[in-house]
Amino acid sequence: QTGTVAANPEQYDQAYICPVTIGSQTLHLDFDTGSSDLWVFSNLMPSSEVDGQTEFNTNSAGATKKDGYTWSISYGDGSGASGVVYADTVNVGGATATSQAVEAATSVSSEFTSDTGSDGLLGLAFSSINQVKPTPQTTFFDTVKSSLEAELFTADLQSNGPGSYTFGYIDSSKYTGSITYTAVDNSQGFWGFTAGGYTVGGGGSNSTGTIGSAIADTGTSLMYLPTAAVQSYYSQVSGSSYSSSQGGYIFPCSASLPSLTVSIGGHGFVVPGSNFNYSPTGSGNTCFGGLQENTGIGFTIFGDVFLRAVYAIFDETQGSPRIGFAAQ
C-alpha cells in the first residue's frame, strides 16, 4: 500500500498539520520526525486544557483500551503531554495501520492547548524512543512499513501553502536533479546524519568549519546550528543582533538575507535567504531569525526552515536507515 497526505502549514510555517483518520474520526496532527509517539487530544482531558481541538473519542467502538499502559512525553521546548493508550485503525492518506497505538491525552501543557491548529502529534522518529510504559509501542511508520510498496516516507514542506508527506513511494515530480543519500545514525532514536561545510551567501567565501552531526526534525520550526556558523551568517545581515529578550537573533524586517549552502553527502543544498525570515517579533519592525544557535539544545537540528528547501526521503529500504535529500 501507499499513502499521500497534505501537509498544511500553521501561521509562520511553525508546524505542518496533516489529516489522519482514527477509527471514524479525522484529527489534524503535527507530523514530527523528531519524536516517536502518536498522541491525540481526547475526551479524557479537562475542558480547561482544550481550545477548539478535536478530541479522540475513547468510547468509540473501534477503540480498544490497552489496560495498564500509560505515556508521558516532554519536548525540547519544555512542552509536554501524558495519558493512556488505545489501539485503533489509523489511516494516513490511504496507508492504513489496522491496530496502531493511539496515545489518548489526559493532560497537555499550555503550549499544546494554545496550538489550536493541532489535535496532537504523529511521531516519525524511531520506535526506540517511544514513551509508552510498560512496553514502548511502534510508530505509525514502523507499524505499516512492511506493508508499504517501499519501506520509506517522504516530506515535501512548502512555505505558506500545502506540501505533502508520502508513505511507500517517492514522488519524482517533487524534486529536481538527483537524490543524495547519506547514512543515518539512529542510536539516539532520531534521523541523525552528518552535515559538512557551509557557505553564507552565494559568494563561495565564508565557508568556515563543518556542521557535524545533526537531526532532521519536521516538528521543529527553525534551523539550529553551531554558534560559529550562526555568527558567520548574521555577520552578513546588517542590523542583526542577538536579543536576549526575544531569545535569539533578530534583524530589521527590511534586511536583505543571504542564502546558506550546506554540504550533505558531498552535495551543496541551498537554503534561500527568505527561509530565514521567520516572523515579526512584534516590536520595532524587527523579525526573528529562522537560523538560531544550537547551544542549550545539545544537538544541531535541521528543522522546517531547512526542510522547506529540499525534498526529504526517510528510507529504510536498505536494511540500515538512510536519509535522502534533493533540491526542489
Ligand SMILES: CN(C)c1ccc(C(=O)NN)cc1
Ligand atoms: C508545543 N508543540 C506544538 C511542539 C511540537 C513539537 C515539538 C518538537 O520538539 N518536535 N520535535 C515541540 C513542541
